[in-house]
Amino acid sequence: MITRISEIINEWTGWCPNGHTINTRKSGDADFRHGANNPQVKSPGPSGTDGSDMPWGGKYEHTQRGTLLIGAGSAAIILILAATYLFGIAWVAIIVLGMMVFLLAIMSTLTASVGDDTLTIRFGPVGLIRKSWQISEIVSATTVTNQWIYGWGIRWTPHGLLYNVSGSHAVEILLYSGKKVRIGTDEPEALKTAIEKARIEIKNPSRRMGYP
Numbered sequence: 001m002i003t004r005i006s007e008i009i010n011e012w013t014g015w016c017p018n019g020h021t022i023n024t025r026k027s028g029d030a031d032f033r034h035g036a037n038n039p040q041v042k043s044p045g046p047s048g049t050d051g052s053d054m055p056w057g058g059k060y061e062h063t064q065r066g067t068l069l070i071g072a073g074s075a076a077i078i079l080i081l082a083a084t085y086l087f088g089i090a091w092v093a094i095i096v097l098g099m100m101v102f103l104l105a106i107m108s109t110l111t112a113s114v115g116d117d118t119l120t121i122r123f124g125p126v127g128l129i130r131k132s133w134q135i136s137e138i139v140s141a142t143t144v145t146n147q148w149i150y151g152w153g154i155r156w157t158p159h160g161l162l163y164n165v166s167g168s169h170a171v172e173i174l175l176y177s178g179k180k181v182r183i184g185t186d187e188p189e190a191l192k193t194a195i196e197k198a199r200i201e202i203k204n205p206s207r208r209m210g211y212p
Contacts, residue, residue: 060114060194064186066107066152066165073104107153110165112183114194116201119173121163121183129154131163133181135202139174141195143188146170157182171195 080097084090106124113120119138122130146157146168155162159172164184171191172182185191 063111135198144172
């Protein structure tokens with residue numbers, strides 16, 4: 001049980017109680033850990049990169065946490081549990097508790113992934129809500145700043161659909177269909193670079209194979 005709680009804390013907050021270890025993604029599907037006592041440390045550089053401003057191994061994946069949503073949801077859950085303990089079970093409280101847990105499970109984070117052919121986003125640890133675009137559909141990627149009135153979640157804006165869980169930074173992608181989509185992220189430059197690199201490799205397959 002303690003191990004599971006530790007995993008949940010690490011997944012939602014990025015902090016690990018046993019040695020301040022951080023999970024990062026290597027090229028491919030393999031994961032590895034790095035820390036102060038582990039020699040497997042990437043050279044300094046922008047978050048999600050290897051110091052050359054390009055994602056590791058041509059792949060990119062980053063999860064942004066909805067800090068305010070997680071904090072408010074967690075506080076509400078604690079209050080409901082405390083009230084249930086002190087005053088007994090109330091069905092309204094149980095329903096609200098279930099709604100809060102469900103909301104955190106599906107909307108507390110936003111993960112953006114760039115592969116060889118696809119840009120994918122998914123909400124929450126569960127990944128129930130997700131969307132993907134073929135790299136070949138994308139004309140351009142631009143870093144933008146959203147107005148605060150656009151809010152969080154999945155929203156219509158004057159610039160097209162916005163997918164966001166926190167903050168005002170985003171990457172706007174323009175599709176060949178003429179549609180625009182904004183993806184919220186706290187790593188706008190890294191996400192933009194990953195998309196641009198994938199577009200170059202789609203147009204020049206020899207670059208993906210390692211040829212000059």
